[in-house]
Amino acid sequence: MPALAAAPATLRFATEEWPPFFSAALPGNGLTGTLLEAVLQRMDATARIDYFPWKRAMQLGLNDRRYAGALAMFRTPEREKLCYFSSAVGSRQTVLAYLKDEPVTAARLEDLRGVRIGTVAGYSNGEAFDTLVRSGLLTVDEGLNNEMNLRKLLHRRFSAVVVEKRMLRYTLAGGGYTQAERERIVVAENLFPERSVHVCFQRTEEGLKRQRAFDEAAREVDLARIERDYWRTIGQTARLPPPHQ
Structure with missing residues (x-):
């Protein structure tokens, strides 16, 4: 009998419902959830995403050992002390x-x-x-x-x-x-620059290993193409409110 393949590792993350980027009601847990899963597949892993109010999500994702990290965060000097930031997973x-x-x-x-x-x-x-x-x-x-x-x-x-x-x-x-x-x-729309978002892996030895593995895997994934395809999938056709003239 051939040996059974090992099941992919499951990494658990905390975030909040923030459609269309994160939502249990959307395909792939939203756009950023889909980007995350595409990278994890290259690592022979899969994601479990749990939803909480944002402050609670940060607390659990960055401190509770059941979690790999929090999703998805802007990179700031203060947060550099809290976790290991992955390469960008969208903006x-x-x-x-x-x-x-x-x-x-x-x-x-x-x-x-x-x-x-x-x-x-x-x-x-x-x-x-x-x-x-x-x-x-x-x-x-x-x-x-x-x-x-x-x-x-x-x-x-x-x-x-x-x-x-x-x-x-x-x-x-x-x-x-x-x-x-x-x-x-x-x-x-003129007051804020566009900013990248990142996976915030826990600031532990294991978290650093996961962050490095994630960044290596992300280099092999066409995230821009996945994002374009995702917008088409969910029919992102609603118009933004117009800038005030």
Whole structure:
């Protein structure tokens, strides 16, 4: 009898529901889940993704020994001390969303002084933005997730929210929003640079080995092609709210 092939190793990761990038309801656990799985297959491994609110996901993914790491994170100086970052597994484009009838005009982040801005607790919104928040120049109100922040924006609890562009598009295209609500929201795309995201492997000896193996495997995977194919698969046709003129 031929020997049975060993089953692929299962690496467990923590993240939050963040469609279309991560979601148990989407094919392959979302776009980034699909990219992750493609790389792990080259390592003869597979992923198990568990979903939590973001701060809880970071806590478990980076500290609980049952997990390999947290998904997917922006690379910052502070986080370099918490984990080993993989090579990029996609990117995110942050925008500022606000109401069409109450426009927020800003040529640079500093111009947002005095504007009440909704953010998500535990998120990094870029070094420039985060530094202005820490210095007290910008006023933010941290919410549990993007969905709640968008609802607060529509109810005028915030003047603006910081949100990822494709996540905003996907959320507004869902059945939870009316056409009138979609048309109320506009965005400014000029304030934040596009940023890469990474797997954050636990800062342990095993985590370092996994990060190095992941990066080696990722060099053999055409992530850009997989991403293009994925958008076609889920029919990403909803239009982004227009920039305010």
